[in-house]
Amino acid sequence: MLVKTAIDFDYYVGQLEKDLAHNPTSHIVVDVETNGLDAFGRNQLCGVGIGYGEDTYYFPFMHQQGDNLGPTELQRLMRCLEQTDKLVGYNIKFDLKFLEKAGYKPPEEVVFADVIVMVRLTEPASVKELGLTHTIQRVYGEAAASYDKDTKKELRSHKWHKDFSLSPPELLGPYCEQDVYWTHKLYVKTLKQILESNQVDVMNLEFDLTKVLYSLENEGISIDTAYVQDAITRIDQRRNEVEAKIYDLANKEFNINSSQQVGELLNERGIRSSIQTPKGKESWSEVALVQIDDPLAGYIRQYRALEKLKSTYLEPYLDASVMHTSYCNWGTLTGRLSSKEPNLQNIPRTHFKLLDRELTEDERNTVKGRINAIIAAKGTSAVLDLSNHVLDTWGFVGDESFDPEDREQVAMRRMFIPRKGYRLVSFDYSQMEVRVFLSYLHNEDVDALLAREDVDFHGEAAKIAFGVDESSSEYKFYRQMAKNITFGVIYGIGKARLANQLNVSEKEAFQYKKKYFAGISGSKSFIDKVSRTVAARGWVKNRYGRVYKIPADLAYKGVNYLVQGTSADIINERIIKIHGYLKDKKAHILLQVHDEIICEIPDDEIHSVPSEIQKLLEENSLGIPLKVDVEVCDPSWATKKYLTDIPKPVTIEEAIDWD
Amino acid sequence: MSGIGRIQEARETRTQGQGGSNGVPGREIWFRDGDQAFLSSVATGEEGDTNLDDLYMYTYNSGSRWVNLLDDADVDKSEVPDNQRPSHKFAFWAYVHEIIHTERRNDDWEVVQGPGGKKVYKESIHDFRIISLTFGRSDYIWNQLVDIYNDWSGLNKGVMRIKRTGTGMFDTSYQLAATARQEEIPSDEEAKIADLPTIKEYFKSRYGGQTTQAPAMAGVSTASSTDADDLF
Numbered sequence: 001m002l003v004k005t006a007i008d009f010d011y012y013v014g015q016l017e018k019d020l021a022h023n024p025t026s027h028i029v030v031d032v033e034t035n036g037l038d039a040f041g042r043n044q045l046c047g048v049g050i051g052y053g054e055d056t057y058y059f060p061f062m063h064q065q066g067d068n069l070g071p072t073e074l075q076r077l078m079r080c081l082e083q084t085d086k087l088v089g090y091n092i093k094f095d096l097k098f099l100e101k102a103g104y105k106p107p108e109e110v111v112f113a114d115v116i117v118m119v120r121l122t123e124p125a126s127v128k129e130l131g132l133t134h135t136i137q138r139v140y141g142e143a144a145a146s147y148d149k150d151t152k153k154e155l156r157s158h159k160w161h162k163d164f165s166l167s168p169p170e171l172l173g174p175y176c177e178q179d180v181y182w183t184h185k186l187y188v189k190t191l192k193q194i195l196e197s198n199q200v201d202v203m204n205l206e207f208d209l210t211k212v213l214y215s216l217e218n219e220g221i222s223i224d225t226a227y228v229q230d231a232i233t234r235i236d237q238r239r240n241e242v243e244a245k246i247y248d249l250a251n252k253e254f255n256i257n258s259s260q261q262v263g264e265l266l267n268e269r270g271i272r273s274s275i276q277t278p279k280g281k282e283s284w285s286e287v288a289l290v291q292i293d294d295p296l297a298g299y300i301r302q303y304r305a306l307e308k309l310k311s312t313y314l315e316p317y318l319d320a321s322v323m324h325t326s327y328c329n330w331g332t333l334t335g336r337l338s339s340k341e342p343n344l345q346n347i348p349r350t351h352f353k354l355l356d357r358e359l360t361e362d363e364r365n366t367v368k369g370r371i372n373a374i375i376a377a378k379g380t381s382a383v384l385d386l387s388n389h390v391l392d393t394w395g396f397v398g399d400e401s402f403d404p405e406d407r408e409q410v411a412m413r414r415m416f417i418p419r420k421g422y423r424l425v426s427f428d429y430s431q432m433e434v435r436v437f438l439s440y441l442h443n444e445d446v447d448a449l450l451a452r453e454d455v456d457f458h459g460e461a462a463k464i465a466f467g468v469d470e471s472s473s474e475y476k477f478y479r480q481m482a483k484n485i486t487f488g489v490i491y492g493i494g495k496a497r498l499a500n501q502l503n504v505s506e507k508e509a510f511q512y513k514k515k516y517f518a519g520i521s522g523s524k525s526f527i528d529k530v531s532r533t534v535a536a537r538g539w540v541k542n543r544y545g546r547v548y549k550i551p552a553d554l555a556y557k558g559v560n561y562l563v564q565g566t567s568a569d570i571i572n573e574r575i576i577k578i579h580g581y582l583k584d585k586k587a588h589i590l591l592q593v594h595d596e597i598i599c600e601i602p603d604d605e606i607h608s609v610p611s612e613i614q615k616l617l618e619e620n621s622l623g624i625p626l627k628v629d630v631e632v633c634d635p636s637w638a639t640k641k642y643l644t645d646i647p648k649p650v651t652i653e654e655a656i657d658w659d
Numbered sequence: 660m661s662g663i664g665r666i667q668e669a670r671e672t673r674t675q676g677q678g679g680s681n682g683v684p685g686r687e688i689w690f691r692d693g694d695q696a697f698l699s700s701v702a703t704g705e706e707g708d709t710n711l712d713d714l715y716m717y718t719y720n721s722g723s724r725w726v727n728l729l730d731d732a733d734v735d736k737s738e739v740p741d742n743q744r745p746s747h748k749f750a751f752w753a754y755v756h757e758i759i760h761t762e763r764r765n766d767d768w769e770v771v772q773g774p775g776g777k778k779v780y781k782e783s784i785h786d787f788r789i790i791s792l793t794f795g796r797s798d799y800i801w802n803q804l805v806d807i808y809n810d811w812s813g814l815n816k817g818v819m820r821i822k823r824t825g826t827g828m829f830d831t832s833y834q835l836a837a838t839a840r841q842e843e844i845p846s847d848e849e850a851k852i853a854d855l856p857t858i859k860e861y862f863k864s865r866y867g868g869q870t871t872q873a874p875a876m877a878g879v880s881t882a883s884s885t886d887a888d889d890l891f
Contacts, residue, residue, distance in 0.1 A: 420846045603841050650839040652781065656759055657695055657771045657822050657834070 001057045002173040004067040009059065011072075013080055018347060020083040027086035027113065028052055029184045032095045033176050035165040038430055039097035040220070040324050046165035048077060048099070049176035051088075056180045058173035061102075062562070066168035078104040086111040090132045090183045093214045093326070100218075105524055106287070112214065115183050118190035120330040121199050124549035125557070130330055136182050139189070144182070151175040202546045202569070206329055209572050210578040212589070213327040213337075220322035221590045221600075224417045224636065231410045232314050238354035238396075239306045249296045256303050259284045269294065275378075287378045290371045293386050298393025305396070306352075313347060313412045323416075324532045327592070334561055335546055335568040337592055344593040350637065351398040351411035359392050367394040376497050402638040413638035422587075422600045423612050424633035427617055428594035430627060431457055436570070437490050437563045439624045441522030450625045458483035465519030485516045489527060492560045530558040543622050544569040570620045571595065577616050585609060598637065606632075609650050663704040665809045666713045666749060666801075686861065687750075687789045690823035690833075693761035697818055699844050701787065701852055702751035704814040710752040711814070715745035716866065729866040735807035748799060750791035750858050754844040755784040756818065787848075787855060790821060792833060803835035810837055818842050 003009050020026060029051030036043030046062040059077060060068050081087065081104055089095045092114045096106070106112075119135055127138070136145040154171060155161040164172055194203050247253050254261045262284045263273070273282040274291055282288075289301040317323055323342070331338030337369050338345065359367065368391070402411040418424045432456050438446045445464070461482035463469055470477045481502060488498045499509035517524035533540050534555035541547045542565040550558055575592060578599075582588055587609045591598040597617070601609050610630050617628045629638040685712035688696055702711035715730035717739045730745040760768065760780045768780035794801040808814050809846060818840035846853075856864070 421843055421850075647839055647841075649841050651696070652757070652759075652840075653771060653773060655697065655818070655820060655838045655840045656771065656773060656779060657820065657836075658777060 001055065001177075002169055003057050003059050004069065004169055006069065006073060008570065009069055009076075010149075011056060011627070013076060016221065017080050017083065019052070020080065024083060024628075025085050026052070027088050028081060028084045029056075029088045029180050029187065030081065030092070030095055030099070031089060031176055031179045031183060033164050033172050034098055035163045039092075039094070039101060040322075043098075045098040045102055047169060047172060047176060048102075049173075049180040050077075050081075051177075051180040051184045058169065058176050058179040060169035060173065062165055063167065063169050063172070064165050065171060070167070075103055078102060082107055082110075082297050085109065086113055088113045088115060088187050090115045090179070090185065090186075091330075092317070093210065093217060096214055097218070101172070101493050104209075111207050112210045113187065113207055114210050114330070115187045115190065117210065117330045118194060118203060119186060120333070121203060121206070121546070122190045122197070123334050124551070125554065125561070126551060130183065133181060135186065139186065140182075146299045147175060147178045161355045197547050199545055199547055202544050205544065205569065205572055205576070207327050208576045212576055213329060215579065215587055216591070217324050217326060219588055219590060219600075220324040221598075222417050223317045223320055223323050224415050225318060225321060226419075227636075228314050228317050228415050232310055232318070234354055234407070234410060235306050235310050235314070239303060240304045242306065245304060246296065246299045249299065256300055257307070262300055266292070266294070267295065269296070271297070276657040287374055290374050291389050295389050295393055295618060298390050302393055302396050309348075309410075309412065313342065314415070316342070317415060325591070328573070332568075334565040335542070335544075335572065336564060337568070337572075339593070344591060347412050347593075349400050349413070351400075351402040351409045351414075353398050353408055354410060355395075355408045357392070357395040359388075359395055363387065363395075364391045367391045368399075370394070370397070372500060372547045376500055404635070404639060411636075411638035412451075414636045416633075416637040418600050418633075422602050423606055423646070424590070425599050425601050425613075425636055425643070426629075426631045426633055426637075427599065427610075427613055428569075428629045428631070429617070430629050432567050432570070432595045432626065433490055433563050434458075434486060435624055435626060436567045437486065437559075439622070440526050440562065441520070443520070443522040446520070446522070448565075458486065461486060461516070461520060467514040467519075481512055482516065485513055488513075489523065490560060490563050492556045509601075527559055530562065531555045534558045542566045542569060544573070566622070567595070570622065570624070570626070573621060574617050574619075577619075578613055581612060581616060582609075598633070603649060606643075606646060610643055662706040662708055662711070663805060663814070666711070669713060679835065685865065686787070687791045688755060688758070690821070690828075691760070692823060692826045692831075695759045695820055695822035696755055696784075697753045697757055697759075697820055697838070697840065697842070698753040698788075698790065699752045699818055699842065699863065700751060700814040701844070701855065702814050704808045709859070710852075710855065711749070712715050712858035713747060714750045714752075714859070714862050715747055716862075717743050717745045719743050727737050727866045728868070729862050731863060731867065733863070734803075734867050746793055748793050749804070750789050750790055750862070751814070752787055752817075752858065752877060753790050754853075755782055755786060755788045758782045774875070785848075787851060789858070789861065792821075795833065798834050800835065803833075807835060807837045 001012065003012055016117060031049040033047045033049070034045050044062060046483065047058055047060040050057045050059070059073070060066065062068060081099065087096075087110060089112070092112050096104070096112065099119075100106070109379055115443050116130055116135075119130055123130070129135075133145045133148045137147075147445075151174075152161060152169065155164070155167060158167065160166040187398055194200060202251075216229050219494075243256065246256060250265055252265075254265060256262065263655045265284055266273075266281075266284070271292055271294060273284060273288040275283040275285065275288040277283045286304070287296045288303060292298075325339045326341055328340065337370070368386070371386070396408060402414065403409055404414065416424070437448060438450055439455070449457065449460055455613065456479075459470070459475075459479050459482075462475065462478040465482055466478040468475045472478075484498065484501050487493075488501070493501075495506050495509050495513070498513065499506040502509055502512065504512070530540060534550045539547050539549045540558050540562060542562050544566065546565050546569060548558070548561040550561070571592065575589065575597060578597070583600075585605060587599055587601040587605050589597060590600050597608045599610075599613060614628050614630050618626045620626060630643050632643050632646050633640050634646070690696070702708055704711060709871075717726075717728040717730055717736065719726055719728075719740050721738070726738075728739060730736070741822065750857070758781075759771065760782060763770075763780045765780075765782065768782045771779050771781050773779065792800050807819055811817055819836050820834075820836050820838050822834045822836075823831065824834070
C-alpha cells in the first residue's frame with residue numbers, strides 16, 4: 001500500500017498505533033529507501049517501508065517527483081516505530097542509521113532482529129552470498145526475486161539507479177514493499193529453523209550483538225587527517241623513486257599498472273610466470289611476482305603495494321575526521337565478525353619503510369617465510385631460491401614496532417587516534433584459538449597448562465610431543481614445529497602445505513604430525529570425532545550451539561569452524577558484557593578486529609575501567625581460562641605501550657606547591 | 660617571528676620594568692604573594708608561534724598613577740621620563756585552569772585542604788589569559804620556561820604551575836614548573852584559540868599609547884591589586 005496523503009497516513013498509521021498499544025510485542029518489519037549509502041554524510045532516506053502482520057506499506061518522504069508525506073508524518077511514523085519491542089530488517093543496521101537520522105530513537109529494550117544474521121545461522125557452509133535478492137532466489141526460486149531485477153532495470157533506464165529519490169514513489173514503493181514482504185517471509189522461515197536446530201541462544205546473542213555493533217558504528221573512530229595527508233605525500237614521493245628505479249632497470253618507460261605491459265617486459269627479459277590466469281594466460285599478479293628472481297619484479301610489486309596503501313587506506317579518509325566502519329555479524333560462517341569500508345582485518349599491523357635498505361640474514365629469512373605464506377595462501381607451493389637483492393626489495397615492509405618520529409616510516413594504523421581527553425586502549429586475547437582448541441581435548445595435563453599464568457603453549461606442546469626442553473639446541477625448531485602443527489590442525493591445512501611451512505618433505509611432515517598426535521593426548525581423537533560426526537549427520541555445533549552444516553567432502557574444516565566459531569562467540573558474548581558495563585561510563589568500545597577490542601577511555605577512567613574490562617573479557621560462560629593483554633595505543637593505534645607506563649592522574653592537591 | 664629559540668637569542672645579545680592601558684580589557688594574570696596558577700600553554704614555543712613573544716615595556720609613575728607603555732617604534736614615548744629604561748618581558752597565551760590563593764577573598768573560591776590541615780583557596784578560571792613576566796635576575800624566570808620547553812619538547816604538552824612568592828621589589832620570586840596533571844584545553848574552547856590576538860597585537864592595543872588610568876580587570880583574576888606587582 002503506497003501511503004502518500006496525510007489522510008491515508010492518519011488512517012493507516014492510526015490503526016498501527018492502536019494495535020501496537022495493545023500488542024507491543026508485535027514486530028514491525030522495516031526497510032528504508034535512500035538516495036545513497038552514506039548515512040553519516042549527505043545521504044538521507046527518501047521513503048520507509050513497513051510490514052506489520054500481513055500488510056505492507058510504503059511512506060514516501062523525499063522523492064523528487066510525485067507526492068510526499070511531510071515532516072509531521074515522518075516524526076509520527078518514527079514515534080510509531082518506537083512503540084514496538086522488535087524491529088525486523090534485512091541488514092538492519094543500515095536502515096537504523098537512516099531512521100535515527102530521521103528522528104527515530106531506539107528504546108532501551110528494543111530487539112533488532114536482523115534476518116541476514118538468521119539466514120547465516122540456517123544456511124549451509126557452502127552458501128556465501130547472503131544478499132536479500134540472492135537469498136530469495138535460493139530459497140523461493142528465481143521468479144520470486146524478479147521484482148528486484150525488473151525495478152532495477154527500470155531505475156537504470158531512467159538513470160535513477162544512483163539516487164533512488166529521483167524515482168517516483170509509484171516505482172520505488174512497490175519495490176520496497178516487496179523487500180519488506182520477503183524479509184518477513186524469511187524471518188518466519190528462519191526463525192522456525194532456528195527453533196528446530198536449537199539455536200535460539202545463539203540467535204539472541206547475535207541480536208544483542210547487532211545492537212552493540214550498531215552503537216560502535218555510530219561512534220566511529222577519529223582520524224588524524226593531517227597524518228593522512230602527510231603519509232600520502234611521502235608515499236607519493238617514494239613511489240616516484242620506485243618508478244624511476246623500475247624504468248631504469250627496464251631501460252624504458254611503460255605502464256606499471258598494466259599487467260599486459262609488465263608481462264611483455266618480463267617476457268623480453270626471459271622471465272615466464274609460473275602462475276596462469278583462469279583463461280590460461282600468464283598471470284603477473286602478486287603471487288606470480290613474488291616468485292621471480294629479478295629485482296624489477298620486486299620493485300613492480302613494491303610500486304603496486306605503495307599504490308594500494310594510498311588508494312585503499314589513506315585517500316578515502318583525507319576529508320573524514322571520523323571513520324565509521326560497517327560490521328557484518330553475518331559475514332563469516334564461523335560467527336567471526338568481518339567489516340567493510342574499511343575492512344579492519346586488512347589494515348596492516350606493520351609499518352612501511354619508504355627507503356631502500358639491505359636486509360639482515362634474519363630479515364631475509366622472514367621475507368622468505370612471507371613469500372611462502374603468500375604462495376601457500378593461493379594453494380600452491382614452490383621451492384624458491386631468490387637472490388639477496390631481490391629479497392631486499394621487500395625492505396619496505398617493516399614490523400609492528402612503528403616509530404612515529406621516523407619520517408622514513410608510515411603506518412596505516414597511525415591515522416587512528418583517540419578523541420581529545422581520551423586514550424585508545426587495546427584488549428587483545430592471547431593465543432585464544434589455541435586455548436579454545438586445547439579446551440576441546442579434555443586432557444587433564446593440557447587443562448592444567450591452560451590454568452597456568454603466562455604459559456607458552458607451543459613450547460609446552462614441543463616438550464610433550466617431541467621430548468625436548470629449553471636446554472636443547474633443537475628446542476626452537478621443535479617449538480616452531482609444534483606451533484605450525486597446532487595451527488595446521490586448527491585451520492585444517494593439508495600435509496603438502498604443512499610440509500611447505502615446515503620446510504620438510506611431506507613424509508617428514510606426516511611423521512612429525514603423527515608424533516604430535518601421539519604426544520598431545522586427545523588431539524587426534526577430537527579431530528577424528530569431528531570428521532565422523534560431519535560424515536554421519538552433516539553438521540556440528542560449537543560450544544555456544546551455533547550449527548555448521550558441512551558437506552562431507554569438507555569435513556576437515558569442522559575443527560576450524562568449532563575452534564574459530566567458539567572463539568568468535570566468546571568475543572561476541574564478552575563484547576556485549578563490556579558494552580553493558582560501559583553504559584554509565586564515558587568510555588566506549590570503538591573497534592573489534594581479530595581477537596582485539598579497542599576502547600576509547602577518558603583520562604579520568606584510564607586507571608579504573610581497563611582492569612574491569614580485562615576481567616570481563618577473561619571471564620566466559622564456558623569457563624575456558626583466557627588471557628587478555630592490555631595496552632595503551634599512544635598516541636595512535638600504531639604504537640602500543642603498557643598501561644602501567646601511563647602516569648596516574650595527579651590531583652590538584654598533589655600538584656599544589658604547599659611550601 | 661617568535662619562539663623560545665629566537666627570544667633566547669635576543670636575550671643573549673641584549674640584556675636589560677606598567678598601569679596604563681588604552682581601555683582594552685586586560686587579559687593578563689596578576690599574581691599576589693603565594694598565588695599559584697595552573698595552566699596549559701597555548702604557545703608552543705616553536706618558531707613562528709605568535710602566542711609567545713618578548714617585548715619592552717616602560718613603567719613609570721606619572722603623578723598619582725602608574726603608566727605602562729610599550730616600547731615600540733609606532734608608540735609615542737615623549738612622556739616617558741628621560742631616566743627610564745624599558746623592562747624586557749616575555750608573555751604567552753595560556754588556558755588557565757585555576758589559581759590557588761592563600762587567602763580567601765571571594766566566597767566562590769573552593770577550599771582545598773593540604774597536608775597538615777593547611778588550607779588554600781581555588782579560583783576556577785577556565786579561560787584564555789596572558790602570562791606576562793620579566794625575565795628575572797640573570798634570566799632565572801625565563802630559564803625555568805626554557806627548562807619546561809626542553810623537558811616537554813614544547814610548551815603546550817602539559818600543565819605548568821606558576822607560583823609567586825614575596826610581596827616587594829627585593830623578595831619577590833616566581834617559580835615555573837611542569838606538573839604531572841593531565842588537564843587539557845577543552846575541545847569546545849580550542850576553537851577560540853584562532854581568534855586570540857597575537858601577543859604583539861594585544862600589547863600594542865592595550866599599552867600602545869594614550870596612557871590612562873588602568874581600568875578594572877574585567878574578567879581577569881583577582882590575583883593581584885596592582886600591575887606594579889609584576890615588576891618583580
